[in-house]
Amino acid sequence: MLEVLPKVAKLQASYAVGKPLALPMNLTISVSYRCNSRCKTCNVWQRPNDDFTIEEYDKTFASIGRDAYWFTFSGGEPTLRKDLPEMVEAAYRHCRPGIINIPTNGIQDKIIPGRIERVLQAAPTSEVIVNLSLDGVGEKHDIVRGVKGNFERAMRTYTGLKALKGRYKNFTLGVHTVISNFNVDEFDNIYAFVRDELKPDSFISEIAEERVELDTVGMGITPQIQRYQPVIEHLQEGIRKAEFNGVSRITQAFRDRYYDLVKRTLVEKRQVIPCLAGVASAQIAPNGDVWTCCIRAESVGNLREHNYDFRATWNTARANELRRSIKAGECYCPLANASYTNMLCHTPTVANVAVEVVRGTVAAALSSSSRGKSAKSRNLPVINAADEACRFDGNSNSNSLSLRTVSTTTVLDQQSD
Amino acid sequence: MTECPQCGTMNEDDVKNCRGCRINMYWAFQHYEELAAIRKANRLAPRPKTPPFLVETSKRIDEGPTVGWLRNTIKKFGFKDAGKKVSTMAE
Numbered sequence: 001m002l003e004v005l006p007k008v009a010k011l012q013a014s015y016a017v018g019k020p021l022a023l024p025m026n027l028t029i030s031v032s033y034r035c036n037s038r039c040k041t042c043n044v045w046q047r048p049n050d051d052f053t054i055e056e057y058d059k060t061f062a063s064i065g066r067d068a069y070w071f072t073f074s075g076g077e078p079t080l081r082k083d084l085p086e087m088v089e090a091a092y093r094h095c096r097p098g099i100i101n102i103p104t105n106g107i108q109d110k111i112i113p114g115r116i117e118r119v120l121q122a123a124p125t126s127e128v129i130v131n132l133s134l135d136g137v138g139e140k141h142d143i144v145r146g147v148k149g150n151f152e153r154a155m156r157t158y159t160g161l162k163a164l165k166g167r168y169k170n171f172t173l174g175v176h177t178v179i180s181n182f183n184v185d186e187f188d189n190i191y192a193f194v195r196d197e198l199k200p201d202s203f204i205s206e207i208a209e210e211r212v213e214l215d216t217v218g219m220g221i222t223p224q225i226q227r228y229q230p231v232i233e234h235l236q237e238g239i240r241k242a243e244f245n246g247v248s249r250i251t252q253a254f255r256d257r258y259y260d261l262v263k264r265t266l267v268e269k270r271q272v273i274p275c276l277a278g279v280a281s282a283q284i285a286p287n288g289d290v291w292t293c294c295i296r297a298e299s300v301g302n303l304r305e306h307n308y309d310f311r312a313t314w315n316t317a318r319a320n321e322l323r324r325s326i327k328a329g330e331c332y333c334p335l336a337n338a339s340y341t342n343m344l345c346h347t348p349t350v351a352n353v354a355v356e357v358v359r360g361t362v363a364a365a366l367s368s369s370s371r372g373k374s375a376k377s378r379n380l381p382v383i384n385a386a387d388e389a390c391r392f393d394g395n396s397n398s399n400s401l402s403l404r405t406v407s408t409t410t411v412l413d414q415q416s417d
Numbered sequence: 418m419t420e421c422p423q424c425g426t427m428n429e430d431d432v433k434n435c436r437g438c439r440i441n442m443y444w445a446f447q448h449y450e451e452l453a454a455i456r457k458a459n460r461l462a463p464r465p466k467t468p469p470f471l472v473e474t475s476k477r478i479d480e481g482p483t484v485g486w487l488r489n490t491i492k493k494f495g496f497k498d499a500g501k502k503v504s505t506m507a508e
Contacts, residue, residue: 033484038505040448043441046433048484147505181455210471217475218423218439220452220465227459269468296474331470 003098004069008345011280015345018323020314023067026281026341028294029057030213031087032076033286037105038146039135041180041208043215044076050287052303054083054090059308060284061094072101072337076286079104079111085118092123101129103176106154107147113160120168128168131176131204132158135183137193144182158198172201179231180208184223187231195238204255205235206336207262213285213294225266232259249360253353254343261343262334271332273346278323281341282314290314292322295333419496422449423464431492433481438464439472443487446496 010022033047052060071091078084079102088100100123104112120128132154135144141151161173175194179187187205194203207228208221236259244252264272278292278300285291288303290313300319306312313319325331343349418427422445426437434441440449453463482488491499 036505038503040451043444046441046443046483046487048482181452210465210467212471212475212479215434215441215444215475215479217471217479218435218465218467219441219444220456220467222465224459224461295471298474298478331474332468 004344007067007069008280011276011345012347014279015274015276015327018327019320020279023064023311023314024280024282024341025067025069026072026337027064027068027070028072028074028281028283028337029087029091030074030076030283030286030294031078031081031084034080035076035105036080036107036147037077037133037150039178040144040146040182041135041178041214041216041221044213046215051081052284052286052288054086056288056303056308057087058090058094060288060303060310061091063308063310064095066096068095069097070099070101070341071095071097072103074103077105077107078102079108079115082115084115085122088119089122092126097123097126099129100126101131103131103133104157105145105147105150106132106157107150109153109156109160112157113164116161117164117168120164120171124170126170127172128170129172129174129202130161131174131202132161132200134175134177134190134194135180136186137189140183140186144180174202174204175200177203177205178208179205179223179228180221181223181227182208182221184227184231188234191231191235191238202251203235204336205232205259207266207334209295209333209335211295211335212297213283213291222266225263228266229263232263235259243364244360249357250353253356253360254340257343257349257353258336258339261339265332265334269332271329273342273349275326275332275338276342276345277335277338278319278326280345281338290319292319292326293333293335293338295335295338296322296331298322422446423453431488433483434475434479439467439475442496443483443491443499447500 004025007022007025011025014021032051033044033049035045038045073084073087081087091097091100100119102116102119106112116130133145134154135141136151138151141154142148158173165171165173175198177187177190183190191203194200207223210217210219210222236256239252239256242252261272281293283291283294284303285297285299289299290301290303290310291297291299300322301313301316303310303313419430419432419442420427421435421437421440421442423440424435424438426435428436428442432442435445456463487499487503490502494502
């Protein structure tokens with residue numbers, strides 16, 4: 001993970017001058033708009049298909065080289081493409097990404113585990129994260145996703161994927177929930193089910209957004225802050241109380257910060273930290289259009305028209321105009337994928353996370369040693385100790401925690417909608 | 418002409434998005450009523466305040482088309498009844 005730090009400096013410089021001095025480190029590859037879900041929060045399946053072939057991906061990834069660290073293969077439903085493992089293999093051969101992230105609806109329970117196993121074999125030194133979508137428990141999931149029997153199939157897929165964990169050390173199995181007006185009141189149940197029953201390696205939630213890519217503009221699916229804040233803070237409380245080690249401690253600290261960013265974005269309706277979409281992150285649409293992000297989904301150029309040369313497509317005048325617009329704050333959103341990259345490129349956020357991780361580690365070590373060796377294996381909520389102490393001594397509003405200060409009263413007093 | 422369930426704008430019969438509020442018309446005929454009820458129960462305005470940059474971007478770059486089989490289904494059965502023909506829910 002540390003290998004991204006020199007890239008971050010280049011990307012920060014790119015943002016400052018408004019021109020790319022390096023290629024993005026976070027790439028989302030939307031491999032097809034085809035989807036066998038009919039979610040109430042998405043219309044992407046209505047888009048016509050003009051998908052890249054594996055040969056086209058191979059040429060594109062060759063042009064990107066080792067600059068990108070984090071690849072997301074999304075859709076539509078990415079596992080509907082039989083050649084998904086070959087795509088990942090091409091990305092691995094040319095780009096050697098540190099992280100490969102694949103969301104799935106889990107509907108094709110007989111096919112997905114096998115296809116993911118081939119993905120894991122194709123990228124043996126990358127961390128492969130597969131996130132199963134879960135927007136409700138039982139029939140409620142089926143209703144939000146528009147497919148009867150989806151929950152049952154998703155659970156079978158989850159079992160199949162979990163069986164791979166013993167064989168592949170590079171595999172992280174996660175669960176992903178989109179919080180919308182259709183399920184915000186159910187979120188506590190979903191969280192409890194995931195935490196107590198599924199016990200995945202990671203659980204992430206994303207707020208339902210209006211995006212040009214998904215054709216959800218004007219739909220009003222985003223929950224208001226008054227309904228979102230209590231449920232997300234319950235999740236944040238869980239993160240802070242849980243015990244994490246090593247990289248997971250860092251990941252969870254960023255995740256906690258991300259949820260704070262979402263709350264602030266809902267209330268303040270602006271870029272809370274600078275957005276480096278178009279600099280540090282990018283998306284490739286199924287037909288080869290290159291976007292700065294999926295929220296605006298505005299093409300900076302098409303790879304087919306630039307001989308599959310990502311760098312040439314990324315350096316167009318249109319791309320520079322979009323970078324200017326984003327930097328000027330002409331848009332804002334809580335998009336998770338871009339937000340994590342933005343946080344990584346935002347020095348105060350990285351410093352805050354570092355302080356918290358060190359504090360948590362020290363607190364855990366002290367607590368562990370005071371309990372004796374036998375206590376080390378116990379699952380006790382020690383990560384929160386330093387945080388709690390900080391709150392009691394009145395330092396919670398200090399600079400080091402500035403991103404955490406979303407006052408409950410302030411937020412609840414405002415209408416987001 | 419078809420009236421948008423959300424904002425009342427009159428649109429061409431096979432339009433993808435409402436000319437007024439940009440809502441996806443197929444989605445609106447399937448789900449708007451439910452969402453409006455949720456919004457009403459939460460004492461929110463029936464119509465969301467979508468950020469202007471999104472509405473403008475959507476108008477500028479998202480004129481369609483819709484996947485052929487859905488467009489044909491909508492033409493044949495209309496927005497409301499098309500939902501029954503394309504649903505992936507088992508009968």
